[in-house]
Amino acid sequence: MKNHKLHTDTILATGLGFIDEQHLGVIPGIFPSTTFERSADNTYPQGRVYTRDHNPNYQQPEQVLTALEKGAAAMLFSSGMSAATCVFMSLKPGDHVVVPKIIYWSLRNWLLTFAKDWGIETSFVENGNLDSVNAAVIPGKTKLLWLETPANPTWEIEDIAVWAEIAHRIGARLAVDNTIASPILCNPLTLGADLVMHSATKYLNGHSDVLAGALVCRQDDRHWQKMRGIRAAGGAVLGPFEAWLLMRGMRTLALRVKQSSANALAFAKAFENHPAIKQVLYPGLISFKGHQLAKKQMQGGFGGMLSIRIKQGETAAIKVAANLQIIKRATSLGGVESLVEHRASVEGPNTPCPTDLLRISIGIENVDDLIADLQQALSSLDVS
Ligand code: PLP
Numbered sequence: 001m002k003n004h005k006l007h008t009d010t011i012l013a014t015g016l017g018f019i020d021e022q023h024l025g026v027i028p029g030i031f032p033s034t035t036f037e038r039s040a041d042n043t044y045p046q047g048r049v050y051t052r053d054h055n056p057n058y059q060q061p062e063q064v065l066t067a068l069e070k071g072a073a074a075m076l077f078s079s080g081m082s083a084a085t086c087v088f089m090s091l092k093p094g095d096h097v098v099v100p101k102i103i104y105w106s107l108r109n110w111l112l113t114f115a116k117d118w119g120i121e122t123s124f125v126e127n128g129n130l131d132s133v134n135a136a137v138i139p140g141k142t143k144l145l146w147l148e149t150p151a152n153p154t155w156e157i158e159d160i161a162v163w164a165e166i167a168h169r170i171g172a173r174l175a176v177d178n179t180i181a182s183p184i185l186c187n188p189l190t191l192g193a194d195l196v197m198h199s200a201t202k203y204l205n206g207h208s209d210v211l212a213g214a215l216v217c218r219q220d221d222r223h224w225q226k227m228r229g230i231r232a233a234g235g236a237v238l239g240p241f242e243a244w245l246l247m248r249g250m251r252t253l254a255l256r257v258k259q260s261s262a263n264a265l266a267f268a269k270a271f272e273n274h275p276a277i278k279q280v281l282y283p284g285l286i287s288f289k290g291h292q293l294a295k296k297q298m299q300g301g302f303g304g305m306l307s308i309r310i311k312q313g314e315t316a317a318i319k320v321a322a323n324l325q326i327i328k329r330a331t332s333l334g335g336v337e338s339l340v341e342h343r344a345s346v347e348g349p350n351t352p353c354p355t356d357l358l359r360i361s362i363g364i365e366n367v368d369d370l371i372a373d374l375q376q377a378l379s380s381l382d383v384s
Pocket of ligand 1: 079080081082104145148152177179180198199200201202211212258332
C-alpha cells in the first residue's frame, strides 16, 4: 500500500511478506546449501558465494530486524555474545571504551579478560550516573560507549539520548544492548544510538530453543562494513535452520512482549510490600529509581524482567527458588515460560549482584498462577 507505514506487529506477523517463491508456500523454506553456483560468465548472479555470511535464511530476519529497530541494516550472529564482541573487535589496540558497571556479566568478564589482553581499555562507570560517564570519556581516545538498559540483573535505566550526545561530542559511537526491552518497547537508534545489539536467544526468538545474536546499525558506513568483514571472516553466523526458527519465533514477538510486560507489572505490584521481600526491582514500579526515565524512553510497557531481594538473605533466597513449582530454576530469559535464577551463584565471587537477589524472567503464563507460585514458595520462610 502506497504511503502507508506498516505497524510493528504487522511487520512481524507478515515477516515483511517473504514467501517460498518456488512453491508459493506462505513461509520461506530452509536453505542448507553451504555454497552457491557461479555463472559461466564467472559472476554470482545473486551475490551469494558461500554460506559463512550469504545464507538466504538470514535475509528475512535481518530485514525484519532492520525495520523493527528503524535502522539501515542488520546482521545475525551465532549468539548475542558473538554480536557484542564483534563491536569491540572492530576497535584498535589502545582504544578506550566506557561501559556501566552493571551489564550482562559475561560481557563484563570478557572486557576484563580478553579485551584487556588485546589492548582495549575499559572504564566502568556507575549505572544511572551521567556525571561519571562525562568524567570517564577521553576525547581522541574513547571510541565506543556501550550501555545496556534495563541492565541485567538489577534493571538500572540509562538515558540513551544523553549517552549518545556525550559519545558524539567526542566523535565516539554509542552501542546499546537492547535485549531486555526488545524493539517492541524501545528503539535506541531513534534516540541517537549508532548500533543496537540483541541476544536474539531471548525475546526475539522467545522459545528458549535458538542461540542467536544480532546487530543493527543507524548508518551503513565504513565501520558497519568493517564489522561485516569481521563476521564473514570469523564465521560466527547462524545455521540456516536456526535462522528460520528465529524468524518463526519473531512473528509473535509483539504479543509475547506485551503479555510478559503486563504480567511482570502485575507480579511486581503483588510482591512490592510482601513481608519476606526487601525490595522488588522493576522499572515499572513508581518506587523504582529509574521509573520516570523508563517511562519516557520505553513505550508500551517496562519489560518482562524483574528481581526480588529476600530479607533473610542468600540461603533463604535459594530456598525460595527451590520451592517454586511453576517458575523453573534455570538461567536465561525472554522465553514464553517463566524462569528464576539466584544470579550471584552464576556470576561468581566478584559479582556486583546482591547475594539475596533472585532474578525472574516473567513469561506469558496466566499471572495469577505465577503470583500463587511465589506466594507459596515464600510461605516456607518464617517472617513472623
Ligand atoms: N545481553 C544480555 C542482556 C543477556 O542477558 C545475554 C545473555 O543472557 C547476552 C547479552 C548474551 O547473549 P547470548 O547468550 O545469546 O550469547
